[in-house]
Amino acid sequence: MSRIHEALKRAEQERAASQGGHVESLHPMDVPAVEAAGMPPVIERAPLSTAASAAAAGPAFSNAFTFDTLLARCAQSEWNPDPKSMLFFNDDERKYGAEEFRTLRSRLYQMREKMPLKKVLITSALPKEGKTFVAANLAQVMVRQHGRRALLIDADLRGARLHQALGTSSTPGLSEYLLGESDEFSVMQRGPMENLFFIPSGRTVSNPAELVANGRLKFLLTRVEPLFDWIIIDSPPTVPVSDSSLLANFCDGVLIVVRSNTTPFGMARKARLEFQDKHLIGVVLNGIEADSSPYSRYYYGVNGNNKEMQETVQG
Ligand SMILES: Nc1ncnc2c1ncn2[C@@H]1O[C@H](COP(=O)(O)OP(=O)(O)OP(=O)(O)O)[C@@H](O)[C@H]1O
Numbered sequence: 001m002s003r004i005h006e007a008l009k010r011a012e013q014e015r016a017a018s019q020g021g022h023v024e025s026l027h028p029m030d031v032p033a034v035e036a037a038g039m040p041p042v043i044e045r046a047p048l049s050t051a052a053s054a055a056a057a058g059p060a061f062s063n064a065f066t067f068d069t070l071l072a073r074c075a076q077s078e079w080n081p082d083p084k085s086m087l088f089f090n091d092d093e094r095k096y097g098a099e100e101f102r103t104l105r106s107r108l109y110q111m112r113e114k115m116p117l118k119k120v121l122i123t124s125a126l127p128k129e130g131k132t133f134v135a136a137n138l139a140q141v142m143v144r145q146h147g148r149r150a151l152l153i154d155a156d157l158r159g160a161r162l163h164q165a166l167g168t169s170s171t172p173g174l175s176e177y178l179l180g181e182s183d184e185f186s187v188m189q190r191g192p193m194e195n196l197f198f199i200p201s202g203r204t205v206s207n208p209a210e211l212v213a214n215g216r217l218k219f220l221l222t223r224v225e226p227l228f229d230w231i232i233i234d235s236p237p238t239v240p241v242s243d244s245s246l247l248a249n250f251c252d253g254v255l256i257v258v259r260s261n262t263t264p265f266g267m268a269r270k271a272r273l274e275f276q277d278k279h280l281i282g283v284v285l286n287g288i289e290a291d292s293s294p295y296s297r298y299y300y301g302v303n304g305n306n307k308e309m310q311e312t313v314q315g
């Protein structure tokens with residue numbers, strides 16, 4: 001990364017922090033390697049509305065809304081998910097990769113027992129490593145459990161793809177919300193899968209990093225957080241642009257996707273260093289060959305549980 005880019009990034013982070021984005025200190029990456037087994041525990045659902053959440057959120061949130069309001073006001077949209085890459089939209093639970101997403105889900109629930117974890121940023125060092133693939137399938141696997149709700153947000157305002165994977169429209173979306181043109185009900189979609197909600201990227205903008213840091217995203221997340229069990233955020237690659245680093249300031253944890261036989265060692269390491277003081281919770285190794293895993297062609301080494309991955313990323 002060039003010095004100029006680094007300086008720009010620092011300036012943006014400072015601006016985000018001064019506008020309300022928090023910059024947390026290092027979170028210990030000491031989650032033990034526990035084999036995923038059984039169903040994750042049922043979480044306590046935050047109060048859906050009114051006094052408690054409104055009071056906690058402060059005066060700006062006095063008009064907190066309930067999940068019923070969301071259901072009533074959020075339009076149901078037609079989605080045509082890509083059957084090749086969206087693994088959970090039909091009842092064929094044995095698709096390659098589905099089991100690995102369940103394992104990833106279990107690991108996240110295990111982590112959640114030790115730290116607050118609801119807003120998860122999915123990023124990677126470079127383009128085309130599988131961020132969108134992982135974000136979309138992770139959100140889907142979360143809502144396969146009865147009663148769990150997930151919100152998927154396409155915060156890749158530079159190369160939005162989530163709407164294509166889900167087969168729906170990209171507008172209105174996050175950029176319209178961040179520009180102050182739309183409210184949360186108009187940008188949020190719900191499709192055919194119960195309890196899965198989606199905020200697409202919105203229209204293309206010329207200043208994505210400034211928009212992401214303008215304070216409205218934090219406001220949006222605070223407002224919708226009590227209604228969901230998980231908020232999964234897709235983002236641009238980390239090395240070329242600063243957006244995901246800014247987005248990490250608003251999230252509880254960051255998952256880095258590394259594509260097998262593709263991501264250069266130095267780039268994976270760079271991405272890890274970028275997030276080491278921002279709740280880096282794990283690494284997803286994406287796209288390994290079928291015969292490398294006893295179950296499928298996908299393997300996820302979360303939080304460095306996989307030795308090879310730990311070496312790859314930590315260098
Ligand atoms: N494990 C996988 N198995 C099969 N196809 C995959 C896998 N991971 C990603 N792909 C496919 O590879 C392509 C690139 O993946 P994806 O769009 O998720 O990458 P990305 O990191 O989000 O890229 P960008 O940086 O451009 O946003 C997509 O067509 C996606 O469906």
Ligand SMILES: [Mg+2]
Pocket residue numbers: 131132133156159160161162234235
């Ligand atoms: Mg993507």
